[in-house]
Amino acid sequence: MTINWSGRAFDYNDEEIAVLVEAARHADPLTQGKYLEQFQKDFSAYLGVKNCFAVANATNGLDLAAILSGLKKGDEVILPGHTFCASAIPFGRTGAKIKWADIDPETRLISAESIEKLITKKTKVVVPVHLYGLMADMKAIMALARKYNLFVIEDCAQSIGAELSGKKAGTFGDCGVFSFHGQKNLTTLGEGGTIVVKSAALAAKIPGLRHNGARPYTQKREHYWIPAMSNVDLDIEGVWPYNFCLSEPQSALASAVLKRLDSMNDKRIARAEYFRKELEEFPEISFQKVRKGYKHIYHLLSAKYDGKIFGKSNNDLIKSLFYEYNIKAIVQYYPLYRYPLFQKMGFGKANCPNTDEFYDNMISFPFHLWMSDDEFSYILESTKKALKTLRGGKK
Known part of the structure; x- marks a missing residue:
């Protein structure tokens, strides 16, 4: 027998399987329902934050973070060269220039020192990746961000529960993104993720961006079906919305696994x-x-x-x-x-x-x-x- 690097994906216990079956049988609707709302509340409480949104995977979360940051062609974004490709691809899609920061030889993570060497007048965003389960020095990175007015997106795909001075990964920057892929410390049937956002104004844009721009009508209507069941609109001018929804059974499972x-x-x-x-x-x-x-x-x-x-x-x-x-x-x-x-x-x-x-x-x-x-x-x-x-x- 060979002992593989990956092993089996996850070992759900009987309670978690029961929760999953219950949600599969009774969730109505299958997305954007009560289980999603509950998990977002549970994860927010776990991190000690206000604005948490579940998504289909962490790459979706990084796509949303890239959009919220306002990155565009001609801007620059700083990322570590040592990370998984999904950390960088969403930022490449914006048309911005990616600049690769070196890692600290001891922590093997991006550092404030390596970031500052790359900052120019075009730098708008920095993406610290908390690789292998250890956080980058977010105190120093946030001090640098304040000095240069940078938008900070923490890639926490591998660091759910990691801390610095008692403060959890994903709670330092403007955004934090987490993964529930099958290999991660918490997983929801192979894929899933969350994005947490510090700004209430930016957080208000995510539900529409995450779900095809769909939203209820705000004006008073004589009949609920006129002109349509729901409205579709832009949350950010000129930016098309996506469908990044996490299903109800996955959301229910996430709440259950989060407990342990x-x-x-x-x-x-x-x-x-x-x-x-x-x-x-x-x-x-x-x-x-x-x-x-x-x-x-x-x-x-x-x-x-x-x-x-x-x-x-x-x-x-x-x-x-x-x-x-x-x-x-x-x-x-x-x-x-x-x-x-x-x-x-x-x-x-x-x-x-x-x-x-x-x-x-x-x-x-x-x-x-x-x-x-x-x-x-x-x-x-x-x-x-x-x-x-x-x-x-x-x-």
């Missing part, structure tokens, strides 16, 4: 911290630095392998784990500026040495929550054996 999100995150944290501690005798393996005041919720367990002193690379470690121990670790998040998509769209140039250095030496261990304790122990012990072998007798 923190306990699931706690289990991830405990396992990750144990894994890291057990590998401290191997300094050639380094994990993200978690500075004081940060809560890392370990959506993924990524590391850098620096085996140059032993004449080895991350490929040697991954090869050993797979062919000798049937453990399928991976390398992920190819720098976006190396992809044909972004190169063909004119965004193939970057000065990101830390990003290149990390990617060219990174490894992501299997770390899904549903692996057994025995499987987890096997991965840890096998990693130790592989690292010792790759040392070739050196220390």
Whole structure:
């Protein structure tokens, strides 16, 4: 048997399955109903915010955030080059110029320092991505945003429940976007997401943008069916609306799973911290630095392998784990500026040495929550054996 990086998507409990079945049987209508409203209230309460909107996936949320930011052709947006492609594509669609910021070599996240190097008079938006479950330094980034009048969109796809000084990811910037994809810490049948918005004025535009511009008539009518059941209008002049709705069964399931999100995150944290501690005798393996005041919720367990002193690379470690121990670790998040998509769209140039250095030496261990304790122990012990072998007798 091979222990895969991804594992099965999610392990719903009996209570959550019952909630899903109940909603599938009784939801009326199947979108934009009471379950959606309830989940938005629940998620708002969890984060401690006012304006939360469920969407079909996090990319939809980023599309909405890009629209709300007012980005247009000739503007500039700053993003990390080290992230999943969906972090950048919605901003490319606006016609704005994407500028790739380097990552901090210790946290492996975008930083205020790397952002400020790229700011020009055309810079309008910055998108910090809280990758792997650890938040970027949002205090410093927000101070920078105030200095240069930048719109800040937090990509929290991998950081539901992560914190900085007790304040949750997604609550610092102008917008925060979350993912409920099947691989995430909270998932709604494979896809789903939310966008939270700080400005009440911008929040008022989302229901229409999310649902084909549909809205009730505001004027008094003699008959409810005249001129039509509902109105369709623009929320932002010149911007076509979308259909980004999350279904009622998915919304009901999200509320149910949210109840145990923190306990699931706690289990991830405990396992990750144990894994890291057990590998401290191997300094050639380094994990993200978690500075004081940060809560890392370990959506993924990524590391850098620096085996140059032993004449080895991350490929040697991954090869050993797979062919000798049937453990399928991976390398992920190819720098976006190396992809044909972004190169063909004119965004193939970057000065990101830390990003290149990390990617060219990174490894992501299997770390899904549903692996057994025995499987987890096997991965840890096998990693130790592989690292010792790759040392070739050196220390």
